[in-house]
Amino acid sequence: MKISYDPETVALCIKLIEGKHECRTVRLNEEIALNIGPDEKLVGIEILDATEVLGKDRVPDVTIENIPLAAAL
Secondary structure: OEEEEEOOOOEEEEEOOOOOOOOEEEEOOOOEEEEEOHHHOEEEEEEOOHHHHHOOOOOOOOOOOOOOHHHHO
8 A cells, every 4th residue: 555645736645556557536525536446446545635635734643453464565
């Protein structure tokens, strides 16, 4: 999994599956979109206007729970 922030577009991207994928986009609202790949797998999440959605000058804490190390790789 990779989480990245683009300050130019003010977008936060959470990529759940690495590599290139043909995806379709499902918009939950104006700011949040899901990237759905082959076999209907969730490939990524995009948050536009991230400073508004998450709060300005605030990076949320990331907590990973109950995931065995082998599954996370």
